[in-house]
Amino acid sequence: MLQAIELSKTYKGSVALNALNLNIDPGEIFCLLGANGAGKTTTINLFLNFVSPSSGAARINGLNVVDHPLETKKFLAYIPEQVMLYRNLTGVENLEYFTCLSGERYSRPQLLDFLAQAGLPAGAAEKRVNSYSKGMRQKVGIAIAIAKRARALLLDEPTSGLDPKASNEFSELLKKLSGTGAAILMATHDLFRAKESGTRVGIMKHGRMVAALRTEDLGHADLERIYLEHMHD
């Protein structure tokens, strides 16, 4: 579903991503680990076609994102570190706006149901989002992804700054989404979360993927050890 082929990005001579090869199938949750600047966000931006690759290709559902910038986004949902919403609108109005722009139309009860599925507390949906916590904003982001029936999710450190309970809820939602056949690519610093919810993890360093592992073969301690070994210069 999500495919990177020799995907590379160079910014003014410095290599941000170096020949990444990656294939994420429906139902998989692939967690990208690595220090800041390792190329995780660049990978996501390349899939979103927000930056164009220096060489190689990013494909979604077999379509090159550079040649099909609008079609590939039909399959896609993107949840950044901070889901940004329009502060003068309520949660449900925000959801309505974003789903409407992705070409879907839902009735109000359906929209409220998506927010409930995403775990937004009842009653919050009708409040303006300037009163929302970060966890609540991320849930609206998930609701957008659910409503869009996205088949591929790109998540950029979506749980950083969430308390453990909110973070756990978020992981459960991800598992539910991948259970419905979504391919998920998530950049994260949270080794524990990556082991818990990911099906595979990839460790990145200086723009290269230095290791890709199946989480079912690993214990928590193993993952941390391997990660630190790779981070060691």
Added chain:
Amino acid sequence: MILEIAKKEARETFRDGRFRILAAVVIALLAVSLGLGWKRYSDVSRQIEAGRKATRQNWLTQGEKNPHSAAHYGVYAFMPRTPLSFVDDGVDPYTGVSVWLEAHKQNDFKYKPAEDSNTLARFGELTGAAVLQLLIPLLIILLSFTTFAGEREQGTLRQLLSLGIKREDLAAGKALGIAASLGMVLVPAALIGAGVLIFLGDPRVLPDTAARLVLLALFYLFYFAAILGTSLAVSAWSKSTRAALLTLLGFWIVNGLIAPRAFTDVARYLHPTPSAFDFAKMVAHDLENGINGDSSTAQRARELQQRLLKQYQVDRIDKLPVSYRGVSLQEGENHGDEVFDKRYSELWDDFERQNAVRRAGGIIAPLLPMRSLSMALAGTDFAQHRDFAVAAENYRRMFIRMINDDITKNAAGKDLYVRGDDLWQTVPEFQYVAPGVAAVLRANLGSIALLLLWTFAAVCAAWWSARRIEVL
């Protein structure tokens, strides 16, 4: 989808307390300025009507006197105000709307550099036109500078574009949303203005007024579209909202304050006009020394006498079958008319040239063509004042000639020649018909072209920049 974006933009704007306050202030200013404008228009119209009746009455009832005294007594001519002058009083404050018509002199319509306005002086006046030309663009800028730069800064732009929407659609939706918010301010004002004109305006000129109003509204819409397009383009290009706002405020200042002033100065430099004092001196000099500067008044009088003696085959002036006084008065008028035609058309052509330079300034400031069109459709621009001045002067020449002809025919050999009401009544009342809307449009094709060019260029710039907007 574009409509959905527009709806959301408008909804967000209405919920913003700052917008509500700003809109209330602009509506209040617009209402006050239009109200004051209407009062000014109706006061001036009433005074003009009263003055018109009084001057005619005075002329008809001036009693028995020598006709040449009556010609000196003279009449006043009043320039009828178009109802739309309540929106834009144009050059009225600097030119006045009346002129005294009398023997020997083309009185001044006060188009003098000393009284020529500068824009800073005009800025102090609260007219509907000033609100529409300066404050509404400011409101547009404040509504739109965050359009793209703000979404990028907030991070919502990434999310929007990750949904797979076209950047052009986003731009169109946002433009529409801002237009809807503006409509909340402008539509009520336009409806009230139209209502006032229809129910309180002069019904005799209603069709012309309606056509002028529709065109005026249309041109203002083009002007606002030009400002909005420019704002969206700048917002798409700017790295931050701060940069967008500073750039747009700079544009607003150049458009509204610097360019009008600068081009007025450039126009004066390129096409200097004499001071009122120098102009009066030049006219007096020409009257004294002949239009070519080679004949004195006394010399011209001797030549006229020679010609008349020869024409009527007599040897002395007092033997002429016509009144020498009447002939020489008209001869003086004819000479004066030549001088006035030459000097005034030189002066007025220079003013027209100055206006052309100012209009050319429209290349950098859309306000300039907009201001020309606004004044033209309100019937208060220089060209329409000149048209009136020419009509009044022609009337003056006509009625002075009637009086002089009467003297020539009937006063020969009489030491004391007196006439009464019967002669005064043969002089028709001055009637002025202002140029119709078609003629006004023809005279302002340059401004129309510049304004449309601005609108077109700004919309293209907004579209082009929106397509290329950077996400990160």
